[in-house]
Amino acid sequence: MANVKDFSVEEKLIAVLALQKIDSKIDEIQTLKGELPMEVKDLEDEIEGLQTRINNIDVEINTINAFIEAKTNAKKDAQALIKKYEKQQDNVKNNREFEAINKEMEMQELEVRLNEKHIKDSSFDLRDRTNSRIKTEDKIKDVEEALNIKRSELEKITVETDKEEKVLSAKSVEAKEKVDARLLIAYERIRKSYRNGLAVVPIMRDSCGGCFNVIPPQRQSEIRQHKKIIVCEHCGRILVDTDLNEKVNIKA
Numbered sequence: 152m153a154n155v156k157d158f159s160v161e162e163k164l165i166a167v168l169a170l171q172k173i174d175s176k177i178d179e180i181q182t183l184k185g186e187l188p189m190e191v192k193d194l195e196d197e198i199e200g201l202q203t204r205i206n207n208i209d210v211e212i213n214t215i216n217a218f219i220e221a222k223t224n225a226k227k228d229a230q231a232l233i234k235k236y237e238k239q240q241d242n243v244k245n246n247r248e249f250e251a252i253n254k255e256m257e258m259q260e261l262e263v264r265l266n267e268k269h270i271k272d273s274s275f276d277l278r279d280r281t282n283s284r285i286k287t288e289d290k291i292k293d294v295e296e297a298l299n300i301k302r303s304e305l306e307k308i309t310v311e312t313d314k315e316e317k318v319l320s321a322k323s324v325e326a327k328e329k330v331d332a333r334l335l336i337a338y339e340r341i342r343k344s345y346r347n348g349l350a351v352v353p354i355m356r357d358s359c360g361g362c363f364n365v366i367p368p369q370r371q372s373e374i375r376q377h378k379k380i381i382v383c384e385h386c387g388r389i390l391v392d393t394d395l396n397e398k399v400n401i402k403a
């Protein structure tokens with residue numbers, strides 16, 4: 152770019168400002184896309200977590216059901232024994248034998264009641280687990296709905312922006328060629344050091360558009376004169392006046 156250095160300061164400023172505007176548009180697209188894939192991933196993870204919860208609940212439900220079944224069988228066994236003892240009592244030979252059978256029957260009656268209590272308690276547990284399963288399934292439906300929306304948003308943005316991004320990248324390369332070599336190095340260095348990627352900023356309400364520190368009137372007028380390139384004394388960003396900022400527009 153041997154002939155670039157012959158350009159006026161104003162031309163240099165316009166070139167670097169145009170580059171900044173193109174690069175900012177690319178940044179915007181990347182930010183837009185950058186958050187969506189993360190949001191999609193978060194929702195996918197959430198569904199996976201909820202699915203794991205359902206699987207755990209199912210294991211618990213199976214365990215409780217098996218327990219209820221075992222207790223129901225134990226109750227039936229005890230009831231069968233009681234029936235058997237009742238018949239035996241009809242045929243006892245003496246009082247002692249009668250009493251002994253009676254004791255056995257009482258034990259089995261206790262067994263029946265104990266099993267009934269277990270069954271009742273477990274039925275409450277079962278209802279509780281079933282309710283949380285329903286709630287978890289509802290939650291999955293909600294998250295899936297949100298996920299579908301985010302997915303189609305991302306798909307749409309990707310389709311829309313892929314083309315735009317390619318055009319802008321080409322424009323950025325083109326714009327770079329017009330920027331004074333030393334200025335370009337400064338631009339890239341400043342751009343990299345700030346998360347918002349702003350290296351060239353306009354004066355906004357008497358302040359630096361990058362760090363918002365006030366710019367003294369004398370300095371503002373120097374910036375407006377386009378006689379030299381002026382950087383913000385606080386953040387080091389290249390400053391341009393509002394008029395120039397509005398004059399330089401890029402079509403994307």
Ligand SMILES: [Zn+2]
Pocket residue numbers: 359360361362363364383384385386387388
């Ligand atoms: Zn600043």
